[in-house]
Amino acid sequence: xxxxxxxxxxxxxxxxxxxxxxxxxxxxxxxxxxxxxxxxxxxxxxxxxxxxxxxxxxxxxxxxxxxxxxxxxxxxxxxxxxxxxxxxxxxxxxxxxxxxxxxxxxxxxxxxxxxxxxxxxxxxxxxxxxxxxxxxxxxxxxxxxxxxxxxxxxxxxxxxxxxxxxxxxxxxxxxxxxxxxxxxxxxxxxxxxxxxxxxxxxxxxxxxxxxxxxxxxxxxxxxxxxxxxxxxxxxxxxxxxxxxxxxxxxxxxxxxxxxxxxxxxxxxxxxxxxxxxxxxxxxxxxxxxxxxxxxxxxxxxxxxxxxxxxxxxxxxxxxxxxxxxxxxxxxxxxxxxxxxxxxxxxxxxxxxxxxxxxxxxxxxxxxxxxxxxxxxxxxxxxxxxxxxxxxxxxxxxxxxxxxxxxxxxxxxxxxxxxxxxxxxxxxxxxxxxxxxxxxxxxxxxxxxxxxxxxxxxxxxxxxxxxxxxxxxxxxxxxxxxxxxx
Amino acid sequence: xxxxxxxxxxxxxxxxxxxxxxxxxxxxxxxxxxxxxxxxxxxxxxxxxxxxxxxxxxxxxxxxxxxxxxxxxxxxxxxxxxxxxxxxxxxxxxxxxxxxxxxxxxxxxxxxxxxxxxxxxxxxxxxxxxxxxxxxxxxxxxxxxxxxxxxxxxxxxxxxxxxxxxxxxxxxxxxxxxxxxxxxxxxxxxxxxxxxxxxxxxxxxxxxxxxxxxxxxxxxxxxxxxxxxxxxxxxxxxxxxxxxxxxxxxxxxxxxxxxxxxxxxxxxxxxxxxxxxxxxxxxxxxxxxxxxxxxxxxxxxxxxxxxxxxxxxxxxxxxxxxxxxxxxxxxxxxxxxxxxxxxxxxxxxxxxxxxxxxxxxxxxxxxxxxxxxxxxxxxxxxxxxxxxxxxxxxxxxxxxxxxxxxxxxxxxxxxxxxxxxxxxxxxxxxxxxxxxxxxxxxxxxxxxxxxxxxxxxxxxxxxxxxxxxxxxxxxxxxxxxxxxxxxxxxxxxxxxxx
Numbered sequence: 001x002x003x004x005x006x007x008x009x010x011x012x013x014x015x016x017x018x019x020x021x022x023x024x025x026x027x028x029x030x031x032x033x034x035x036x037x038x039x040x041x042x043x044x045x046x047x048x049x050x051x052x053x054x055x056x057x058x059x060x061x062x063x064x065x066x067x068x069x070x071x072x073x074x075x076x077x078x079x080x081x082x083x084x085x086x087x088x089x090x091x092x093x094x095x096x097x098x099x100x101x102x103x104x105x106x107x108x109x110x111x112x113x114x115x116x117x118x119x120x121x122x123x124x125x126x127x128x129x130x131x132x133x134x135x136x137x138x139x140x141x142x143x144x145x146x147x148x149x150x151x152x153x154x155x156x157x158x159x160x161x162x163x164x165x166x167x168x169x170x171x172x173x174x175x176x177x178x179x180x181x182x183x184x185x186x187x188x189x190x191x192x193x194x195x196x197x198x199x200x201x202x203x204x205x206x207x208x209x210x211x212x213x214x215x216x217x218x219x220x221x222x223x224x225x226x227x228x229x230x231x232x233x234x235x236x237x238x239x240x241x242x243x244x245x246x247x248x249x250x251x252x253x254x255x256x257x258x259x260x261x262x263x264x265x266x267x268x269x270x271x272x273x274x275x276x277x278x279x280x281x282x283x284x285x286x287x288x289x290x291x292x293x294x295x296x297x298x299x300x301x302x303x304x305x306x307x308x309x310x311x312x313x314x315x316x317x318x319x320x321x322x323x324x325x326x327x328x329x330x331x332x333x334x335x336x337x338x339x340x341x342x343x344x345x346x347x348x349x350x351x352x353x354x355x356x357x358x359x360x361x362x363x364x365x366x367x368x369x370x371x372x373x374x375x376x377x378x379x380x381x382x383x384x385x386x387x388x389x390x391x392x393x394x395x396x397x398x399x400x401x402x403x404x405x406x407x408x409x410x411x412x413x414x415x416x417x418x419x420x421x422x423x424x425x426x427x428x429x430x431x432x433x434x435x436x437x438x439x440x441x442x443x444x445x446x447x448x449x450x451x452x453x454x455x456x457x458x459x460x461x462x463x464x465x466x467x468x469x470x471x472x473x474x475x476x477x478x479x480x481x482x483x484x485x
Numbered sequence: 486x487x488x489x490x491x492x493x494x495x496x497x498x499x500x501x502x503x504x505x506x507x508x509x510x511x512x513x514x515x516x517x518x519x520x521x522x523x524x525x526x527x528x529x530x531x532x533x534x535x536x537x538x539x540x541x542x543x544x545x546x547x548x549x550x551x552x553x554x555x556x557x558x559x560x561x562x563x564x565x566x567x568x569x570x571x572x573x574x575x576x577x578x579x580x581x582x583x584x585x586x587x588x589x590x591x592x593x594x595x596x597x598x599x600x601x602x603x604x605x606x607x608x609x610x611x612x613x614x615x616x617x618x619x620x621x622x623x624x625x626x627x628x629x630x631x632x633x634x635x636x637x638x639x640x641x642x643x644x645x646x647x648x649x650x651x652x653x654x655x656x657x658x659x660x661x662x663x664x665x666x667x668x669x670x671x672x673x674x675x676x677x678x679x680x681x682x683x684x685x686x687x688x689x690x691x692x693x694x695x696x697x698x699x700x701x702x703x704x705x706x707x708x709x710x711x712x713x714x715x716x717x718x719x720x721x722x723x724x725x726x727x728x729x730x731x732x733x734x735x736x737x738x739x740x741x742x743x744x745x746x747x748x749x750x751x752x753x754x755x756x757x758x759x760x761x762x763x764x765x766x767x768x769x770x771x772x773x774x775x776x777x778x779x780x781x782x783x784x785x786x787x788x789x790x791x792x793x794x795x796x797x798x799x800x801x802x803x804x805x806x807x808x809x810x811x812x813x814x815x816x817x818x819x820x821x822x823x824x825x826x827x828x829x830x831x832x833x834x835x836x837x838x839x840x841x842x843x844x845x846x847x848x849x850x851x852x853x854x855x856x857x858x859x860x861x862x863x864x865x866x867x868x869x870x871x872x873x874x875x876x877x878x879x880x881x882x883x884x885x886x887x888x889x890x891x892x893x894x895x896x897x898x899x900x901x902x903x904x905x906x907x908x909x910x911x912x913x914x915x916x917x918x919x920x921x922x923x924x925x926x927x928x929x930x931x932x933x934x935x936x937x938x939x940x941x942x943x944x945x946x947x948x949x950x951x952x953x954x955x956x957x958x959x960x961x962x963x964x965x966x967x968x969x970x971x972x973x974x975x976x977x978x979x980x981x982x983x
């Protein structure tokens with residue numbers, strides 16, 4: 001599914017690389033014991049180390065290291081047994097140390113691969129260049145006071161993983177699919193909550209364009225800090241068009257950092273710097289190189305959950321689901337778990353139908369996530385059981401589903417309370433059938449005369465008379481016996 | 486206790502005071518009052534930035550109470566000590582002798598000074614130093630220079646060396662029996678040599694750096710000053726130990742250094758590194774060095790010539806690595822959160838104003854050197870190269886230590902020099918550390934022992950450098966040197982005499 005932009009001078013393709021910053025789901029910061037909870041009072045989660053008081057020293061949080069390694073394994077990546085923390089030096093008011101502790105020449109995770117699923121059912125492999133750990137900075141707030149800027153250091157020192165792709169992405173759709181897949185993997189692993197709206201995940205997007213057929217890369221621009229999948233895709237489209245225009249008008253694309261303005265639908269160059277930043281990286285002398293043992297790595301590998309690709313394959317191979325349903329169900333861990341809970345006691349295909357069509361349809365319409373579903377997996381499973389054992393018909397089940405959605409009630413209770421139990425008492429159904437036949441001699445004759453379609457009309461009438469509670473198969477059989485037998 | 490009556494409380498060393506307190510010859514409060522009085526009397530030396538008499542009396546009384554209940558804490562309980570003002574001390578102004586830390590009162594206590602406090606030691610004050618420990622003369626302090634209690638042949642004021650000059654002076658002038666210093670390139674050993682006392686830099690990692698204002702993190706190490714090797718050993722025993730808050734501190738157990746002093750140097754192999762013979766070094770320093778070797782030989786040590794071929798690259802490498810780390814370590818002094826702030830119209834202007842006014846000339850020079858050597862395009866030629874040199878220097882030592890147990894060298898290439906000298910020539914000043922810097926680059930323990938006087942009657946020290954974490958052998962050899970040298974000369978100014 002190639003994404004080609006037609007310019008005045010020919011066809012262009014887009015070359016995209018992403019740097020995704022994912023906040024490690026850890027209760028404590030990377031080099032201090034301070035808590036990391038979102039939304040706390042400003043400067044209420046700041047230790048002496050975070051505030052860079054004189055003489056303070058960083059102590060690595062082993063849990064964060066585990067999460068980074070776990071993520072690396074989840075990205076099918078090389079784990080580097082020796083990695084080094086370096087200082088990235090620059091001055092800013094929300095960077096208390098005057099440097100960010102990051103990894104530079106020797107990251108903890110090397111090359112890996114993420115397989116992304118595209119809308120047409122195909123997949124593409126996107127290369128991972130590296131993953132490294134680093135500290136987040138604090139937050140500068142310029143809108144709290146007319147004259148002064150305020151600093152909140154709650155985020156200062158929080159552990160981020162920077163995940164860098166190779167320039168393998170070729171379309172906005174692939175970029176979006178990559179970020180969604182990455183987020184899915186991180187959530188399966190539990191190493192990042194993936195909440196982009198809370199800033200737990202954000203991306204720098206590197207974009208360049210080239211004529212179809214060219215093998216060299218042209219100059220790229222970097223769009224900083226894009227915080228939603230939609231904006232990432234939008235930024236790529238806009239930036240690619242801008243660059244094509246620059247190239248085609250004989251201009252030159254400048255390697256620079258740009259900001260995305262979703263309101264104006266444009267990217268713009270960040271304030272022109274008089275001189276480029278020189279971060280003066282050097283190994284942090286306060287921290288020894290990080291050395292990982294095979295036991296440590298293998299111990300983490302042993303705890304890896306089944307990841308979306310493997311799960312999808314299992315759903316297809318063992319449960320007979322279609323690729324489309326399987327892809328939908330594994331997209332996030334909660335959906336997959338929900339489905340598996342429902343499918344545990346039921347036909348997988350039927351369970352998949354109900355979950356992907358009825359439940360996901362309703363969730364989408366209401367703008368809810370699976371975690372917010374008013375219908376629990378347990379209740380959904382019960383609903384299927386009620387159908388399986390003939391207590392209710394498929395049609396009644398749809399009605400029960402509606403009530404479950406509104407009330408979150410147990411389907412057994414709903415069926416009981418509303419008297420929706422299917423009538424399987426042959427005598428009762430027979431009485432209804434006899435009554436309908438007697439009341440409609442003309443239609444009865446048509447059936448007797450060989451018009452099978454008219455049987456359907458009788459079924460409908462009987463169901464109507466029983467408020468849908470009669471077993472349709474039984475009704476059908478009885479009608480045939482009585483009219484054609 | 487003979488010491489007390491004959492010498493006066495101020496003349497007593499750590500072990501004397503320990504024993505006197507244990508015997509009930511005097512109280513911790515008496516010793517502390519003597520220290521405080523001496524500090525006041527010697528205020529002209531400018532050894533202290535802050536005196537802490539209230540804290541001192543309170544801790545001394547608490548110590549006496551403990552002792553009265555039979556619950557004394559150990560050898561340093563009740564011991565007056567001075568603390569270099571580079572150690573953060575809870576509730577007490579901590580300046581690093583810099584304008585930029587104006588009014589900074591930490592809410593925390595450094596691990597090393599905390600270890601002393603927890604062992605019952607009595608802090609009498611925070612001592613003066615070169616600004617951010619950058620200097621070899623104490624001339625760079627924002628709080629004015631420290632004077633050496635020894636004076637020049639014509640009565641001129643001399644520097645105590647640096648950077649831990651205030652601590653060295655406090656101990657040499659008998660204001661207190663021991664003091665804390667830090668040593669990044671010789672900042673304990675050089676002033677010890679210039680002031681005629683013992684100064685010890687332990688192995689990198691032996692003491693925690695937590696709570697010490699950082700100069701060059703890969704080189705900084707806390708250590709003691711005292712007037713005898715035994716006293717220094719007693720101090721280090723309390724200061725040292727692994728600290729989970731400093732991941733570069735070593736897990737090694739801390740031996741009983743005092744017990745390790747026994748046994749003499751018979752059979753000990755002492756190396757004399759050929760490369761430490763410098764052109765233009767005063768003949769009397771060479772002679773003292775030779776004498777030192779003779780003293781050890783006479784006690785049964787085996788003297789061996791060794792080679793440390795990369796020695797000449799140590800000082801240049803040091804003046805790349807140390808400023809590089811310093812340029813980054815000092816970035817936190819930005820006027821945003823604590824200390825001095827000089828306002829400006831923009832954030833960048835506030836930084837420039839604050840740091841321009843807050844840092845003295847030598848600190849600014851080193852921050853600029855450090856920034857330069859880490860810059861794109863220069864990093865490989867300077868920083869990376871210096872790290873390679875560092876590796877070679879460590880290899881030199883490792884190789885030498887296959888043949889010898891300790892190395893004997895001069896501590897400094899000169900005795901104390903006049904206040905104000907060498908200030909217009911940073912290279913001449915930097916050369917003061919030429920013999921001490923290699924041990925920092927290699928992380929090795931070193932000790933300076935007062936060994937003799939020069940022609941002007943000024944003290945000269947000899948340095949011993951040991952294997953990593955073998956401070957025990959170092960102390961043992963240092964004590965043999967000390968006994969042979971029998972250094973009894975006293976400086977002109979003694980706090981106890983007013």
